[in-house]
Amino acid sequence: MERKYKGIIFDLDGVICHTDKYHYMAWKNIADGLGIYFDEEINNRLRGVSRMESLEIILERSDKKYSDKEKEEFANKKNELYKELLNEMSEKDLDKKVKDTLDILKQRGYKTAIASSSKNAKLILSKLNLIDFFDIIIDGNDIKYSKPDKEVFEKAGIGLKLLPNECLVVEDAASGVEGAIRAGMQVAGIGDAKKLGxxxxxLESFEDLQKYCI
Structure with a gap:
């Protein structure tokens, strides 16, 4: 039987690993310093969007207007804080089911890619000892437009040398689901995205992916 898909494209945060707590801590530090209210509900709005877009969402609650230079400084400070927190991350933070499933997919001959808006994707994958599990990694350093734009998914598909209908995207955020569909790809939703129409x-769990990638 011919396979429906030849490649699997994964979002990183919320799919392969969970760095939400690190993002939250770093953004909270920035918001507190500016006297802006920030909580986990606001943090959830930042999932899947770029650093600068995330900052704009946080600054919506500020009466003060900031220059582009100031915004760049805030975003850079957030990233430095985030990277410091990532130093705590190691392979022990990886769910064994994720690594086992990636192993099985590679054994079955699937091409695999990361499609992430994060500019720290390679750092995170290195910390988790997962770099070699992916044929190509497209992250925030490689794209001009963040999700829900289709760019990151199109570049991942091109990198895998596959047509859109040969790729299945695994996403946990609405913005990522929208971007993948815009790229002409089907989506397996996990976490909050599994409820999207x-x-x-x-997917109830990451290992459920094995059922659809025989």
């Missing part, structure tokens, strides 16, 4: 498959 546009996903082709709903």
């Amino acid at each position: 546009d996903v082709s498959y709903s």
Whole structure:
């Protein structure tokens, strides 16, 4: 039987690993310093969007207007704080089911890619000892437009040398699901995204992916 998909494209944060707590701590530090209210509900709005777009969402609650230079400084400070927190991350933070499933997919001959808005994707994958599990990694350093734009998914598909309909995207955020569909790809939703009507498959856990990638 011919396979429906030849490549699997993964979002990073919320799919392969969970760095939400580090993002939250870093953004909270920035917001507190500016006297801006910030909580986990606001943090959830930042999932899947770029650093600068995330900052704009946080600054919505500020009466003060900031220059582009100031915004760049805030974003850079956040990233430095985030990277410091990432130093605590190691392979022990990786769910064994994720690594086992990636192993099985590679054994079955699937091409695999990361499609992430984060500019720290390679650092995170190195910390988790997962770099070699992916044929290509497209992250925030490689794209001009963040999700829900389709760019990151298109570049991942091109990097895998596959057509859009040969790729299955695994996403946990609405912005990522929208971007993947815009790229002409089907989506397996996990976490919050499994409830979205546009996903082709709903995954209760990462290992459920094995059922659709025989």
